Amino acid sequence: MFAEVLTIGDELLTGHTVDSNSAFIASKLTEQGYWVRRITTVGDDVEEIKAVVGEILARKPEVLVISGGLGPTHDDVTMLAVAEALGRKLVLCEKCLERIKAFYEKLYSEGYIDDPSLNEGRKKMAYLPEGAEPLENTGGAAPGAFIEHKGVKIFVLPGMPREMKAMLEKEVLPRLGRRKFLQRKFLAEITDESKLAPILREALERFNVRIHSSPKGFGKYIGLIIFAEDEGELEKTVEYLESRGIRLEEA
Amino acid sequence: MFAEVLTIGDELLTGHTVDSNSAFIASKLTEQGYWVRRITTVGDDVEEIKAVVGEILARKPEVLVISGGLGPTHDDVTMLAVAEALGRKLVLCEKCLERIKAFYEKLYSEGYIDDPSLNEGRKKMAYLPEGAEPLENTGGAAPGAFIEHKGVKIFVLPGMPREMKAMLEKEVLPRLGRRKFLQRKFLAEITDESKLAPILREALERFNVRIHSSPKGFGKYIGLIIFAEDEGELEKTVEYLESRGIRLEEA
Secondary structure (H helix, E strand, C coil): CEEEEEEEEEHHCCCCCCHHHHHHHHHHHHHHHCCEEEEEECCHHHHHHHHHHHHHHHHHEEEEEEEECCCCCCCCCHHHHHHCCCCCCCCCHHHHHHHHHHHHHHHHHHHHHHHHCCCCHHHHHCCCCCCCCCCECCCCCEEEEEEECEEEEEEEEECCCCHHHHHHHHHHHHCCCCCCEEEEEEEECCCHHHHHHHHHHHHHHCCEEEEEECCCCCCCCEEEEECCCHHHHHHHHHHHHHHCCEEEECC | CCCEEEEECHHCCCCCCCHHHHHHHHHHHHCCCCCCEEEEEEEECHHHHHHHHHHHCCCCEEEEEEEEECCCCCCHHHHHHHHHHHHHEEEEEEHHHHHHHHHHHHHCCCCCCCCCCCHHHHHHCCCECCCCEEEECCCCCCEEEEEEEEEEEEEECCCCHHHHHHHHHHHHHHHHCCCCCEEEEEEEECCCHHHHHHHHHHHHHCCCCCEEEEEEECCCCCEEEEECHHHHHHHHHHHHHCCCCHHHHEC
16 A cells, blocks of 8 residues: 655756655645655656666556656656656657647737747657556646556656646546555653654554654654554554653644 | 666655655766666665566676665665665664764753654664674764675665765765776757758767767757767767767857
């Protein structure tokens, strides 16, 4: 029941841009009940993307969300690379082409661009891997794609945060199943987090939960996040921690 | 001549924290002349970390920078996992233990903590993979580690940004070689980036450079970053683009 996230863009690998997309995607997947097991970032390079998509598929996640590299320029190669990784052809999505045409005509009529015609780069965005379902982009030209491949739900989204977020909320999340695990955040009152270690270890042995702790400086509060598949296990863990003298406050 | 970055932390996979560390590390490596080829994030899990370190080493980067999971709690398992991935034992670094002891004694004397003693969690931080050189942490308790393993320079740094940044600047960068490739940022004046595509493709065929373009909305400026190993190739590329009617302004 796990998911992976793949973000694509040279600007992420040079550190010019902080990859906030993957955190946004991961938080939404986590809320939806998925355990995000790995986030990977590679550049705008067909061979790199192909390689990493192949590696991810071999780990058999339930869901793979890919973001970035759908635009009209020479370095936007994500759809091509994904198609190649899946052994599928890129095929023209007529509906997408109509949508792209209308998009540029609207920009032209509003004076944003001086040529509304469908040049090579703009047409490129209408090609999706064979068998993909197009995902609507309410904020830009490039459609996304949803592909079910050997049991993995693959979503390919744009990299522009505004476009990616809208597509994730409107097109991706409704296609995913219901919440499968719970998480609850607490502030634990204790002088130093190293004192927590033995108590948390005992809790992990007793209950079917995962616990993440993070220091809040050297003050007396430690942030705890408890993950469980079952409300009962989560409750029992909280009771146990409190019985061991840790004061928990829901955060 | 490439590098990889690995960030570790459950809070990154749940989206609770945006991973700005990897961008910082990537920008410093890029400035130093390294091509960062991939960034990976996994959780605080020994098996996951072992697996991903093994995969990265198999790709034979020159440099691997790992950040996160060096603290005193049960979920800080990075040093153990790295040691296991490399087939090395964890061994006590006496000098590190002294340093950790002094660190907690100072915090105690300043009234930040109520017990300066070296409990299990605090002692744990003094264990490094056999053969590692400790890296000084000027802002926290946990030392980092520098390990040369089968031609890969591996640096293990804390996840707290303040500690990580200081260690990267003071301990990692001085151990890396000089600048090996150049990058220059431009603003290209053009109505729409899809018009750039054929011209950029021609430049890529002619010169030994990499070019990244990113739209700045739908205005008339496109951001370009040109990467080259050689100043001459970079200059020739700029001249060529200008000869094709693209106005470039250094950004």
